[in-house]
Amino acid sequence: MRDSDHELRPAFRDLFDAHAEALRRYARRLVRSRETAEDLVQDVFFRLWRGWEQVDTGAGIRAYLYVATRSRALNHLAHERAEDRAYTLAFPRGIVAEEPALPPEADRNLDVDDLSRAIEQVLDTMPPRQREVAALRLRHQLSTAEIAKRLGISPRTVEVHIARATKALREQLPALLASHQLPAKGPEQAVRR
Numbered sequence: 765m766r767d768s769d770h771e772l773r774p775a776f777r778d779l780f781d782a783h784a785e786a787l788r789r790y791a792r793r794l795v796r797s798r799e800t801a802e803d804l805v806q807d808v809f810f811r812l813w814r815g816w817e818q819v820d821t822g823a824g825i826r827a828y829l830y831v832a833t834r835s836r837a838l839n840h841l842a843h844e845r846a847e848d849r850a851y852t853l854a855f856p857r858g859i860v861a862e863e864p865a866l867p868p869e870a871d872r873n874l875d876v877d878d879l880s881r882a883i884e885q886v887l888d889t890m891p892p893r894q895r896e897v898a899a900l901r902l903r904h905q906l907s908t909a910e911i912a913k914r915l916g917i918s919p920r921t922v923e924v925h926i927a928r929a930t931k932a933l934r935e936q937l938p939a940l941l942a943s944h945q946l947p948a949k950g951p952e953q954a955v956r957r
């Protein structure tokens with residue numbers, strides 16, 4: 765603990781006591797979670813404490829606290845949205861959701877070879893880079909960061925390709941699998957009807 769901490773502590777405590785509850789209510793309205801609001805306000809005051817010796821506690825401190833709290837809350841919400849997008853890309857509808865990806869009648873006579881051929885058929889319709897990204901995700905189970913590094917492109921570009929590939933798979937797979945109109949891989953693999 766710094767020597768000056770004992771001198772600074774009462775002023776900081778007074779500031780905290782005067783504003784913390786109102787800031788928690790403000791943050792709670794933004795993030796709609798009591799626990800998250802508490803964490804955000806604690807973080808704002810922690811950061812303030814770390815630079816307390818340089819803080820001007822004059823008339824602008826209240827505005828600073830609200831702006832800092834709002835900024836932390838918006839960053840938190842943006843992070844949550846990014847996590848939701850990543851989850852949606854990683855687990856397309858029907859893979860982890862309760863809603864099946866395929867109609868029940870298509871699922872009955874489906875085997876792994878049919879599914880693999882259908883996926884390959886959809887991949888073949890994609891632009892080359894999108895097909896490459898989708899193949900790395902589907903065949904090799906690489907993360908967004910790993911694909912980006914391997915291909916020398918940004919993670920955001922990988923996410924866009926994965927989103928487009930997922931959309932194409934969602935749109936085309938059910939029809940292909942329901943009709944079983946899949947090309948056989950070789951003479952030994954006949955298409956089942």
